[in-house]
Amino acid sequence: MTAQNALCPGCGAPLSFLWSSAVQTACPYCHAIIVRHDVDLEKIGTVADLPPDASPIQLRTEGIFENRAFVVVGRIAYAWEQGRWNEWHIVFNDGRSGWLSDAQAEYAVSFLVDQPGTLPEPGAIRRGQAFALHGAEYFATTLTRARYEGFEGDLPFTTQDHSTMLFADLRTSDGRFGTIDYSETPPLLYLGRAVGFEELSMKGLREFEGW
């Protein structure tokens, strides 16, 4: 990973990208949301303070997934009616990027699928519905209407232009995990699996008072 240094178009502070392919980042000083167009940086707004959070993960946390080291370079915080969860943007040594989701300390790692095939329309998907994806039978376990609560660090896309989005959580009988993200058309498919906290051997975690 290369850390590219640039100046914030909002306040002129030095920006250090954690990931060379970042499309969107946030200025840690002036809260500017910065979108990168090739070499130009554009300020498209300001990001609100993220609410207090109890995830043990933070930017620059390192871990290992299936024998490959990763580092956390960004986060999207989502909120829905009954709570919130984090999608941590993780980048591996080979530059491949994925997502480590953390919903009340239940963890899953997933990756964007290039050729998702035909997915149900947002209005047609039902909870409990089963469908075959990439050789496994997945069940739609939860349908969640969520909104961006905020973000930090480097993201592979821009979070602008979305108010609420529909997500379908998918699970299998053998611990695979997936998400259909209906924020785009056609929808995006992420597939991976549930992971235990210990399994990721994470370092650079947050500390909790009293623990």
Added chain:
Amino acid sequence: MVTGSQPVVHARALTCPNCGGNVELRGFAHTRSAVCIQCLSILDASTPEVTILQRFDERTRVQPLIPLGKRGKIRNTLYEVIGFQVRTVTIDGTDYSWHEYLLFNPYEGFRYLTVYNGHWNDVRTLPEVPLFTTAGGRKAVVHRGITFRHFQTALATTTFVMGEFPWQVRTGEQVQTEDFIAPPLMLSAETTEDEVTWSRSEYIEGAAVWQAFQLPGAPPPAQGVFANQPAPQTSGGSLWGVFFKFFLIWLALLAGLRFLSQNKQVYDSALQLANGQQVITGTFDLPGRTSNAAIEIRTEGSGYYHLGLVNQGTGRAIEFARNVGAQDTVIVPNVAAGRYYLRIDPEIDAGRKFMGRISVRRDVPQTFWIWLALPFLLIPPVLESMRGGNFEARRWQESDYAQ
């Protein structure tokens, strides 16, 4: 800084808007609702301005066995008790309540301990979806190669809450629960309008809970048989294993006895039998150590025979009598080595006369006692299996399939 990720996460507390009491929070920002134990108000902890979600009745107050804030190690991970709730199902007009302890570790997340009538379970939510199937004509699910049989479907109502929860808890809230068992494991599905949550329970002894949380005294004794309670002595398996070992010893004994016996024929001769006519056989040697002699008589007609096995040297006879239809074997024990003959006095119908044959074997293997032992060896495992069957009957008596 924009980031919400401060490197150290601080604990916080709420002030109850109803009574002004202090409500300490242990679940950090995970906590979405917390109970003010002074005035039994459920507070919304998810927003900075704390609001009252619900107040509930003092009469429902229950004292948890493990105090809130207590820490203990479950499966090598330290957890803190942060929430407690009582849930109740009503079956045939009777209320059954169990207690649920919500455990929290900031890295490992949430875990539950449940207890009903002294039966404890260690519970985690399941990241997988079990597959429905049938077993013995009944509903079942398969998870990681194990078949779980449907046990009970019920409507569970939250009847008392204490502490804090990562969801908006309410008393009176109802979920449908479905339990599937493969003792000591149980899978449960909780269904609300929005989602189905699967959890996996593993039966644990109350003593293990007491040890984990260093609780004073002894856990309340377990009453009855619980859904996923493992049958004592792993349900008939163990004593059958012991039986099998004894059976091998038994077989070896049988084979050894046959191997060690001479089992040697020492005399065999045809003879003429007539009423009142004494027959004296030729002499034969009974060799080796003092042991038995087996005398076999075959006749063409039935009769009553007085026999004497006579030691030629000492003249001493071992006397016995037999009613013989066609064939009989008499085993004479403890016969010293020596030269012997047989003396036979037949009592048969007057005027009848027929042929017979008499043979003598030295040191035949006597397995009668060994055969007699076999059913005794079977008693413990059979009894155990019957007890196991009784245990299973008591288990299923609590299910939807009770007779």
